[in-house]
Amino acid sequence: KKKILLPFAVLIYMGAAHAQPRALGADFSFSGVSLVYEHSMNDECFLNFSLKTELPEVMMNRTDNPGISASFTSNFILASWKSRNDNDISVFFGPGISIGSTYDIKEDLGWFFGLKGRGGVECIFSRNIIISVVLSPVIGAHLILLEDSLKMQYYKYGLLYSIMPEIGIKYRF
Numbered sequence: 629k630k631k632i633l634l635p636f637a638v639l640i641y642m643g644a645a646h647a648q649p650r651a652l653g654a655d656f657s658f659s660g661v662s663l664v665y666e667h668s669m670n671d672e673c674f675l676n677f678s679l680k681t682e683l684p685e686v687m688m689n690r691t692d693n694p695g696i697s698a699s700f701t702s703n704f705i706l707a708s709w710k711s712r713n714d715n716d717i718s719v720f721f722g723p724g725i726s727i728g729s730t731y732d733i734k735e736d737l738g739w740f741f742g743l744k745g746r747g748g749v750e751c752i753f754s755r756n757i758i759i760s761v762v763l764s765p766v767i768g769a770h771l772i773l774l775e776d777s778l779k780m781q782y783y784k785y786g787l788l789y790s791i792m793p794e795i796g797i798k799y800r801f
Contacts, residue, residue, distance in 0.1 A: 651758055653798025659684055659789055660694070664798060666758075676701045676722075676746065682730035684785055695730025695737070699764075701746040714754055721747035726786075732770040733784045740783045742768015748794075756800040765790030 655662040655678070662680035669675060682695030701724030708718040726744040731737055748762030766786030772779040 649800055651798040651800040653758065653796060655680075655760075655762065655794040655796040657792050657794040658687060659785070659792045659794075660697075662794070662796075664796060666798065672705050674703050674705075674720075676703055676724070680728070682728060682785075684733075684788075685731040690734075691731060693737070695728055697726055697728025697730060697740070699726035699744050699766075700724050701744060701764075703746060711751075716752040717749065718752075719747075719749050721745070726766045726768065730785070732781070733788075735770065735781075736772050738770050738772035738779075740766075740768055740770045740786070742766045742783055742786055745790075750796070752800060758796070758798040758800055760794075760796040760798070762794045762796060763790055763792075764794060
């Protein structure tokens with residue numbers, strides 16, 4: 629039931645949203661692959677919803693099972709320019725939240741939650757294609773259920789996300 633809650637909430641929000649530009653695409657990184665939905669609120673702010681496969685432990689050949697996470701950020705455009713080719717380039721940053729089930733560095737599968745920051749640069753081309761480079765650190769906790777207790781520690785991969793850039797490609801509609 630919990631896995632259905634986030635997509636259901638996004639669909640409800642999409643139905644109630646204004647007719648602002650939206651974008652759908654994917655982000656690629658060593659830390660995982662994300663399905664991304666962006667919704668522009670105005671010229672200065674956009675919302676980002678992301679469903680991500682958590683792959684660091686898979687990439688290091690420590691497990692065959694990827695984790696999964698969902699996140700939401702509210703991004704504020706700090707600066708924007710027009711290129712000579714009439715493309716829009718913007719620098720943005722925003723706070724958000726992230727939650728999921730994944731491995732941490734040399735730890736068992738567990739749940740994590742935390743505050744997420746998202747900042748980067750994106751270019752909107754004239755054909756409504758968006759290319760972005762983003763850093764997305766997560767400051768949070770990683771929880772592992774043991775037989776007789778709960779092990780709670782700092783989510784180390786969340787901090788490493790601040791140095792693992794995500795390359796994104798989206799289509800704006």
